[in-house]
Amino acid sequence: MTSNPDRLNGTPEQHQGHRWYGGREVRTREESIDELLELIWILREKGVTDLNSLLQNTTDPEARAVLNQMMGQGLFEMEGDILKFKEKGESLAEGIVRRHRLTERLLMELFEMSEEEAEEEACKLEHVLSPAVTDSVCSFLGHPPVCPHGKPIPQGPCCKKLTGEMKPLIRPLNDLALGQEGRVVFISTRVKDRLEPLSSFGVIPGIIIQLKQRRPSYVIQIGETSIALDESIGREIFVKAV
Amino acid sequence: MIFNYLTGTYRVVSNYPGTTVEVSSGAAKDNAFPFTILDTPGVNNLIPNSEDEKVTRDILLSETDYRVINVLDAKNLRRGLLIALQLIEMGLPVILILNMMDEAKSRGIEINLKAIKEVFGLPVVAAVATRKKGLEHLFPALKDCPKSTFSFQYSEAIEGGIASLLPLLPPAPISGRSLALMLLAGDETLRPWLEERLKTPEMEQIEAICSQYRKAYPESLSYRINIERLEKIDQLLLRIQSGERVSVQGWGRRLGEWSTHRFIGFVWMLLALFLSYEFIGVLGADLAVGFMEETVFGGYINPFLIRLVKAVIPFGIVQELLVGPYGIFTMALTYALALILPIVGFFFLIFGFMEDSGYLPRLAVMSNRIFKIMGLNGKAVLPMILGLGCDTMATMTTRILETRKDKIIVTLLLALGVPCSAQLAVIFGMLSGFSPWIVISWAAIIAGVILLVGFLAGKLIPGESASFILELPPLRWPQMKNILIKTLSRIEWYLQEAVPLFILGTLVLFVLDKSGAMASLELWARPLVVSWLGLPAESTSSFIIGFLRRDYGAAGFFAMAQKGLLTPNQVLVALVTITLFVPCIANFFVIIKERGWKMALIISGVVIFIALLMGGVVDWGLKTFSITL
Numbered sequence: 017m018t019s020n021p022d023r024l025n026g027t028p029e030q031h032q033g034h035r036w037y038g039g040r041e042v043r044t045r046e047e048s049i050d051e052l053l054e055l056i057w058i059l060r061e062k063g064v065t066d067l068n069s070l071l072q073n074t075t076d077p078e079a080r081a082v083l084n085q086m087m088g089q090g091l092f093e094m095e096g097d098i099l100k101f102k103e104k105g106e107s108l109a110e111g112i113v114r115r116h117r118l119t120e121r122l123l124m125e126l127f128e129m130s131e132e133e134a135e136e137e138a139c140k141l142e143h144v145l146s147p148a149v150t151d152s153v154c155s156f157l158g159h160p161p162v163c164p165h166g167k168p169i170p171q172g173p174c175c176k177k178l179t180g181e182m183k184p185l186i187r188p189l190n191d192l193a194l195g196q197e198g199r200v201v202f203i204s205t206r207v208k209d210r211l212e213p214l215s216s217f218g219v220i221p222g223i224i225i226q227l228k229q230r231r232p233s234y235v236i237q238i239g240e241t242s243i244a245l246d247e248s249i250g251r252e253i254f255v256k257a258v
Numbered sequence: 259m260i261f262n263y264l265t266g267t268y269r270v271v272s273n274y275p276g277t278t279v280e281v282s283s284g285a286a287k288d289n290a291f292p293f294t295i296l297d298t299p300g301v302n303n304l305i306p307n308s309e310d311e312k313v314t315r316d317i318l319l320s321e322t323d324y325r326v327i328n329v330l331d332a333k334n335l336r337r338g339l340l341i342a343l344q345l346i347e348m349g350l351p352v353i354l355i356l357n358m359m360d361e362a363k364s365r366g367i368e369i370n371l372k373a374i375k376e377v378f379g380l381p382v383v384a385a386v387a388t389r390k391k392g393l394e395h396l397f398p399a400l401k402d403c404p405k406s407t408f409s410f411q412y413s414e415a416i417e418g419g420i421a422s423l424l425p426l427l428p429p430a431p432i433s434g435r436s437l438a439l440m441l442l443a444g445d446e447t448l449r450p451w452l453e454e455r456l457k458t459p460e461m462e463q464i465e466a467i468c469s470q471y472r473k474a475y476p477e478s479l480s481y482r483i484n485i486e487r488l489e490k491i492d493q494l495l496l497r498i499q500s501g502e503r504v505s506v507q508g509w510g511r512r513l514g515e516w517s518t519h520r521f522i523g524f525v526w527m528l529l530a531l532f533l534s535y536e537f538i539g540v541l542g543a544d545l546a547v548g549f550m551e552e553t554v555f556g557g558y559i560n561p562f563l564i565r566l567v568k569a570v571i572p573f574g575i576v577q578e579l580l581v582g583p584y585g586i587f588t589m590a591l592t593y594a595l596a597l598i599l600p601i602v603g604f605f606f607l608i609f610g611f612m613e614d615s616g617y618l619p620r621l622a623v624m625s626n627r628i629f630k631i632m633g634l635n636g637k638a639v640l641p642m643i644l645g646l647g648c649d650t651m652a653t654m655t656t657r658i659l660e661t662r663k664d665k666i667i668v669t670l671l672l673a674l675g676v677p678c679s680a681q682l683a684v685i686f687g688m689l690s691g692f693s694p695w696i697v698i699s700w701a702a703i704i705a706g707v708i709l710l711v712g713f714l715a716g717k718l719i720p721g722e723s724a725s726f727i728l729e730l731p732p733l734r735w736p737q738m739k740n741i742l743i744k745t746l747s748r749i750e751w752y753l754q755e756a757v758p759l760f761i762l763g764t765l766v767l768f769v770l771d772k773s774g775a776m777a778s779l780e781l782w783a784r785p786l787v788v789s790w791l792g793l794p795a796e797s798t799s800s801f802i803i804g805f806l807r808r809d810y811g812a813a814g815f816f817a818m819a820q821k822g823l824l825t826p827n828q829v830l831v832a833l834v835t836i837t838l839f840v841p842c843i844a845n846f847f848v849i850i851k852e853r854g855w856k857m858a859l860i861i862s863g864v865v866i867f868i869a870l871l872m873g874g875v876v877d878w879g880l881k882t883f884s885i886t887l
Contacts, residue, residue: 209660213727215484218337222489231520233626233636235730240333240365242514242730244623244636249725 048082050143053091053109054116056099061167067097110170111150116142117163118153124164125157131164147172155185189253190234192227198255199224205252214253217243224258312447318348318432319451325403326352327396332362332369332384335499339491340484346378349433351403354382355396360389361732373497379407412486416442416479419471426464428455441468443480514616514733518623527624530617534608538679542604547683550596563587575772584771590764594757598809601683602752605647606745614736614744618643622728631709633716634659635726638668645676648752649808650844652676653852663721666857669849670715673841674865675708680809685833688816696830703834707872759844763810767803776802790870791835792877793828794818800832804839811836827880835873840866 055074059065071079086092091105101109119141123134145153151174154160159175162168192198200221205211218238219225228235228242234250236243318326326345330338335356345352354374356362362369374382381399385392411417416439423438430437440448441464453461472479516522564581571577581588612618618640626636637659645652649672656665656672677685689697716723770776780787780798787798797818804811815832818824824832840862841849849858879885 207725209722210725210727211478211481212484213725215481215488216337216340217727217729218340218488220485220488222492228515229518229520232518232523233623233726235518235623239336240331240361241337242732244518244619244626244726244728244730246626246635246726249727 045082045085047143048076048078049086049091050108050112051076052079052082052086053105054112054142056092056101056105057109057113060099060101065098065100067094067099070099111147112142114154114170114172115145115150117167117169118150118157118160119145120163120165121157121160121169122153134164158185158187186254186256188251189225189227189236189255190230190247190250192255192257194227194229197224197226197258199258201254201256203253205249210249210252214249217241219243219253225253225255315447316451318345318350319430321431324350324431325400326350327355327400328352329355329357329387332356332359333365333367335362335367335369336488336491336495339494340487342378343487343491344436346380346406346408347433347439348436349405351405352380353396353399353403354378354380356382356384357387359384359392360386368500370498370500377408377494377497379404410490412483415471415474416483416486419467422467423464426456426460426467428452439483442471443483444468444472444478445480514620514730517617517620517733518730523620523624527621530612537608538601538604542601542683546600546604547597547687550600551592555592555596560588560592578772579765579768582768584764584768586761586764589767590760591757593810593813594753594760597683597813598680599749599753601679602647603745603749605679606748606752607741609644609647610741610744610748611736612643614734614741616731616733619728619730620733623730626726628709629712631716632667632671632712633719633723634664634667634712635724637724637726637728638664641668641672642676645672645678646682647679649673649676649678649841650848651748651751653845653848656852660724661722663719664724666719666853666861667712667715669853669857670861670864671708671712673845673849673861674711674838674868675704677704677837678808678842681812681837684809684812684816685837688812688819688829688833691819692826692829696826696833699830700833700837703872703876704837707838707868711868759842760810763803763843767799770799770802786870790874790877791831792881793832794823796823797832800836801839804836805843808836808839808842811839827877827886830880831873831877834876835869838865838869838872840869 052070052074056070059070059073064070076082086105087094089104090102091108092099092101094100116138119138120134123129123137124131129137151172154169154172154174159171160169186201189198189200200219200223202221203211203214203219214220218241219236223238226237228237230247233244234247236245236250328338328342328345330342332338338356342352342354356369356371356374359369369384371382371384374380381403383392383395383399385396387393412420419442420435420438423441424434427434427437437448452464456464475482517526560581567577567581567587571580578585580586583589612621621643622636622639624636625639629635629638632638640658641652641655644655652672653669656668659665659668685700689700767776770779776799779802780795783798783801784795787793787801788795797815800811800814800818803814812833815824815829815836819829840846846858846862849861853861
């Protein structure tokens with residue numbers, strides 16, 4: 017289900033909260049609950065908390081029934097026509113939004129998917145990612161504070177565990193400290209002529225390189241070989257600090 | 259080094275890639291051994307990324323019935339084996355020489371030679387070439403040179419590509435398997451070779467297969483192939499190499515780090531420049547030139563020759579031709595041997611020192627940012643520095659640059675603004691009597707023009723600029739013997755190349771002078787020289803002779819300045835113009851050779867235009883702001 021705030025400005029027909037398998041609409045009750053939790057969360061971010069707006073913004077034909085079930089499960093309560101999360105619902109919703117936004121970020125920034133594709137995938141993955149994988153993705157991305165649309169990503173246990181600076185697990189070679197070693201995870205370059213010479217010098221995923229200096233040019237060391245390179249190439253070599 | 263040992267001759271050996279751009283050959287000195295030995299450029303990969311790698315690969319393709327001596331750096335075994343693996347794939351008889359074993363040992367790397375022999379089934383020689391250790395095993399090993407028994411499988415998709423290409427390939431001295439891999443890797447440089455041997459439909463089939471397989475690997479199939487090779491090597495290394503790697507914090511490494519440090523590196527660079535200037539300028543230009551010109555030539559040789567010629571040859575015209583003001587002995591040879599030779603010699607010594615110590619690539623690191631402005635990268639510093647010695651030679655070394663665009667820009671800048679040491683010597687000699695402001699303005703103007711033209715050329719010339727990826731060899735204390743031999747071979751080259759042109763240039767001047775053509779040329783060019791540049795009409799001859807050798811042109815002005823015919827302002831204008839003026843004839847021929855007629859003419863046209871424009875601008879500027887230097 018979409019969390020793109022721009023689509024929630026009172027045009028409900030765009031809100032596709034269902035998927036099609038062989039032309040038959042399939043949506044489990046769990047997924048419906050998830051979608052509604054997410055929607056409540058997103059609306060609350062915009063300062064909208066009344067039941068009417070919620071019902072206007074959802075495409076789920078059974079929204080009322082599902083909401084009743086959720087009330088029964090103690091996920092939220094009503095104060096007049098204002099929805100308020102209870103602790104359980106809050107943490108569930110937080111989890112869903114977190115998974116959705118982290119996935120968006122992963123797909124758009126790293127895999128360079130279009131916004132639509134990333135959106136569609138994030139909608140599927142928000143229901144299935146396990147906490148462990150979610151935290152790995154979060155660490156991998158360096159505990160990003162916001163999604164690609166600039167909405168806050170709720171913090172997970174992995175972010176809270178970190179005291180002091182938050183360093184992503186995998187980062188460009190340029191971000192290593194001087195003298196620090198990193199293992200190359202992948203090289204993502206758009207310039208064709210770069211992979212060739214790099215691999216001829218032995219720079220391939222799995223190899224350990226040490227950053228020797230930044231200025232006036234970047235100098236890296238692999239075993240007994242020192243290589244000087246452009247700053248732009250260093251940005252394309254992603255390493256995991258050793 | 260090993261080549262020199264094998265042949266007993268000397269070839270230029272150096273500490274940075276791109277020295278052996280040409281291929282040297284020599285006969286083996288062991289008489290029981292009728293071999294010709296070819297020394298090819300050092301490579302990182304046999305799927306060529308650069309001209310020198312292509313040269314090596316082409317030799318493997320074109321020669322038949324040969325053996326390959328593969329020299330590996332023992333401390334960088336992983337990279338060395340990448341080449342060895344490709345040679346083995348080609349199905350060639352190979353001998354592996356593990357050089358620099360001493361350095362590997364000091365770094366705690368232990369190499370199991372037996373394991374290498376077992377894995378590859380090849381003879382292996384451990385050596386320290388600089389001390390000739392281990393090389394005695396080389397000749398015996400050459401006598402019996404088996405093909406390797408080693409082979410390995412790539413991933414299925416790549417193997418599939420090889421299998422479907424094999425039936426289409428023409429016979430070659432290297433195995434079809436390796437050719438297929440080169441093709442899959444998208445090696446464009448192989449195309450001409452194939453087109454000679456195959457018909458169009460077969461070529462198209464090959465193209466189709468390659469592109470089909472290449473599509474499967476978005477990142478690039480050649481990279482994939484490299485990765486699989488390296489992964490195999492890493493597996494093998496577990497058996498071959500052991501020992502804890504000790505990081506050697508010797509003075510060499512520390513100096514190496516300092517030499518590219520953002521602050522210390524600059525201090526070093528300035529120091530290096532200053533020392534070079536002292537060495538070339540003071541020792542070379544002042545002392546050596548003074549001694550050669552005034553004492554040797556002026557005091558002994560020329561007076562003797564003049565007397566001899568006048569006594570033996572009765573014809574006035576021939577006398578003048580030989581010892582007159584435009585005489586072959588008095589002008590051409592005196593300039594070439596007394597004025598230019600000492601400076602070029604000293605320059606080559608310094609350059610050789612920088613080369614052998616491994617400092618040159620570090621200069622590339624320091625200057626990368628400046629060259630980025632010009633759409634180039636740090637690698638361009640090597641030809642540019644060499645240009646200060648001799649532009650002709652430097653233009654040849656543009657081959658170490660990867661892309662056509664880089665080559666064109668550097669060639670243009672060399673022809674335009676890098677004064678060769680011969681010209682520099684004359685310029686410094688000329689400026690010694692004038693205020694330092696002239697030197698400073700001259701240097702600033704030339705540097706500014708180079709930067710600006712480079713910037714514009716980088717913007718205007720279509721094409722890709724190469725990425726900056728450069729290996730930094732360890733800093734070493736160079737062997738003086740090497741440097742001396744290298745300098746001598748370069749001086750030899752210089753004399754062969756320069757002296758005939760000096761004589762030719764002098765002849766042209768002599769003819770122009772005697773036939774009165776000089777006078778009419780001066781008349782014709784007078785408006786340009788006199789009104790646009792504000793120089794005396796006599797200086798026209800300096801420009802004309804500048805076509806033949808840059809330093810000749812400058813030398814003409816030098817003579818005028820000594821006679822007091824030029825005001826300080828005119829000195830500056832003359833110097834700026836002549837420094838930027840056309841490349842000398844030798845350089846022009848090399849540009850034709852390297853870049854073709856059309857480009858050579860374009861470059862020359864651009865250079866003449868900019869030179870005259872800048873000269874005029876400087877003249878106008880000085881007059882407008884009534885500056886007197």
